[in-house]
Ligand code: GLC
């Protein structure tokens with residue numbers, strides 16, 4: 001069942017039924033000011049940091065779901081309705097929510113009134129604009145009263161939802177003309193405030209939430225709206241809202257437009273005040289004036305559209321499979337940009353108050369956006385590297401505002417260091433900018449301890465080699481990519497961390513997954529050293545990679561598939577000898593994509609085993625059989641009910657590894673089948689089962705052991721976005737940046753005869769055409785550049801601005 005449809009020409013998903021299984025959201029904002037917005041106008045806004053500088057309140061886990069938001073109540077006689085259906089839930093005559101790139105538009109109708117609400121954050125501005133157009137489509141004049149509504153958050157979202165003894169005595173506002181200023185805590189240590197305004201005179205306002213809602217009132221049926229009168233209340237302590245009251249008289253056929261702005265403004269310390277305890281409103285008024293008329297708003301929307309079209313035009317394809325094209329051209333790249341902006345901070349599953357930036361998460365996200373914003377990727381790599389420790393290990397997380405490592409969780413996740421090589425290599429493959437390797441970068445954010453980025457990579461590489469276990473495989477530490485495989489932890493008490501309790505970093509537990517990573521990114525490291533002409537280091541690195549490959553083939557092979565690990569007692573994990581958790585997905589995907597076992601047939605065997613034991617109609621499960629009980633020696637993985645999360649859920653992030661692995665052994669049909677199974681556009685028809693947005697990836701889909709097999713959770717902020725893009729673009733479609741050229745090496749399913757692509761790479765526009773050779777007409781496979789056949793598949797631009805590449809399969 002579907003709740004809407006894609007509109008590819010507008011690059012939108014159009015929701016036509018507000019009762020989606022979950023709120024289906026979108027992100028507004030590109031730089032500093034961000035908003036989450038759902039298909040019913042729910043969500044919240046923040047400036048830079050979703051925890052520390054939150055403008056509006058949101059209640060996670062609320063009933064009914066998804067409140068608060070930016071709400072517009074339209075009172076038309078006795079009927080009260082909202083353009084986004086919530087919160088009144090008044091049945092609409094027509095409803096559509098268009099989620100587009102950086103904007104959301106609500107189009108609805110009720111009793112011959114048409115509403116058209118567009119919400120977006122203009123480029124380079126720190127505000128959200130809501131343009132609301134109301135039209136009388138009937139033949140009689142209409143008098144409507146409009147009430148706007150936002151509820152302000154007292155900046156620190158954690159304090160705001162916990163420290164009530166203080167909060168309830170803090171709230172302060174000012175109201176001037178049509179602008180409501182939220183200035184809680186401005187009197188002392190803050191020099192920023194929020195404002196909410198509309199571009200016309202108002203007929204009343206409220207800023208005191210309890211007065212607006214009434215005693216024990218609800219946002220579904222606020223007293224002020226019911227009684228059709230605003231109280232001109234000035235919040236003092238208590239909860240602070242912004243609500244404007246506007247009476248509109250609409251002649252038949254008449255349309256009026258209102259521009260609301262929810263903004264963030266700050267003043268230099270010396271210019272904080274206009275008079276005693278009166279805030280200096282200048283920075284807000286500048287923005288308000290700028291967007292007072294339709295023209296600037298239209299222009300800002302057009303600029304935003306241009307920005308996205310420009311960005312996405314760096315990589316586009318056309319092909320007969322419209323779902324593939326829409327994911328590659330629009331939604332997958334869009335989601336990669338959202339993960340760049342948000343990391344794992346704010347979604348409808350991540351509360352914006354928890355984790356900072358993950359070291360490994362951020363490195364992997366980069367694989368998905370480096371081709372879009374290489375300059376910003378460069379800065380991101382240097383920021384991440386600066387949190388690395390001198391011994392090559394890494395803080396598992398760092399704080400986005402301070403860019404410092406997070407002490408609470410510390411280091412010891414032994415896959416982390418290698419991801420830095422992955423990110424840096426991807427950046428250099430994209431840009432050719434080797435100078436990044438010379439950048440001097442702190443260790444542990446300490447400027448007295450710095451060295452070149454190349455040295456950082458060397459320490460990443462060495463970290464694995466200095467942390468090998470009894471089988472010469474890498475020690476796992478607190479966990480590897482699978483945060484929940486905690487082989488050194490033994491946590492027994494509720495509430496204890498699964499990763500940081502107990503010894504955490506033992507001398508025995510080893511990870512075959514990290515071994516596969518080492519083969520992949522160790523080779524990448526050797527390649528970089530080769531480009532720099534450091535022959536001895538190349539030799540050393542290649543030898544270490546060879547030895548690791550041998551160690552995997554010897555002690556990391558279980559007979560039909562790759563082992564997952566050895567636990568702290570040296571017992572096998574992910575082996576046919578185990579009763580539960582016999583086979584895991586991660587080492588099959590990563591060892592094979594690194595090339596391990598391709599020659600001796602292990603690779604194919606391992607992938608066949610994945611197919612046999614782990615594949616379901618909704619994707620590949622993380623392991624099987626699921627753990628039925630808690631295993632002290634394995635940790636958090638066995639804490640989840642069977643079928644969920646790392647305990648045999650379909651953890652979408654690692655499905656592309658297997659799909660890539662299939663391309664490595666040349667099985668295009670299998671690769672595509674795996675890609676398709678978790679790809680949102682292909683499962684739009686089962687939205688009632690899948691439940692999350694059909695335009696973006698989710699972290700997890702419930703596995704076969706779960707009663708709700710096929711149900712997804714945790715949409716948007718997941719490494720799945722980056723990895724599926726890596727899967728489909730450089731591997732299935734085979735447009736793969738190499739150090740000196742673009743490799744054109746597709747591995748297509750039989751269902752796809754070919755495709756064309758446009759790819760900007762190092763300033764050269766590649767026009768790529770891939771199709772099957774017409775052998776009956778004497779055509780042969782090969783790569784042709786501007787008409788001339790080349791040897792192999794590597795196309796070097798040689799200073800050209802435009803190239804036409806024909807690839808015959
Ligand atoms: C989450 C984490 C990621 C981890 C994965 C598997 O997505 O953000 O770092 O690799 O779970 O446990």
Ligand code: GLC
Pocket residue numbers: 483484636645646
């Ligand atoms: C939990 C989750 C895992 C995630 C981790 C992040 O362990 O199960 O998926 O990576 O939290 O800290």
